[in-house]
Amino acid sequence: MSIATEKDSSVSTGDDIQQFLTFTLDDQEFGIEILRVQEIKNFTRVTPIPNMPACIKGVMNLRGTIVPIVDLRIRFDMAVTQYNQFTVIIVVNVGTRIMGLVVDAVSDVLNVESNAIEATPDLGSINISFISGLAKSGDRLVTLLDIEQLLNDQVSAIST
Secondary structure, three states, rough: EOOOOOOOOOOOOOOEEEEEEEEEEOOOOEEEEEHHHEEEOOOOOOOOOOOOOEEEEEEEEEEEEEEEEHHHHHHHOOOOOOOOOOEEEEEEEEEOOOEEEOOOOEEEEEEEHHEEEEEOOOOOOOOOOOEEEEEOOOOOOEEEEHHHHHHHHHHHHOOO
């Protein structure tokens, strides 16, 4: 399944509305900017690479491009579970790199008004710099992720 990533009338909805692709991990809902998403793929075989951080499952060949795959459950220190028919890889653009994120399932595209996004709470010394905010949508609360911050150390590990 491909997601439109160009700024056109179907993606750009105005200055006060932002769009996020939402997905689940361990019954928690997260969102990433829709314009960062290149495509969504069913989980396929990943080739392991030695000496990588545990959350980097390996790489896959995506139409001739080698794409590192990060399991977000492991990245967030969540319980590891077996991949199933709902497990997908969200292919995202991180700076000049393309990376894949393994998630439990994709939910939907969420349109959020800017005033419905709360700032990240202050949790003291806990590093939550990868959370850009919390989106309120009805009774839902979606944790919005800053992909650049979230994957910054993984990109460094792959580059070295």
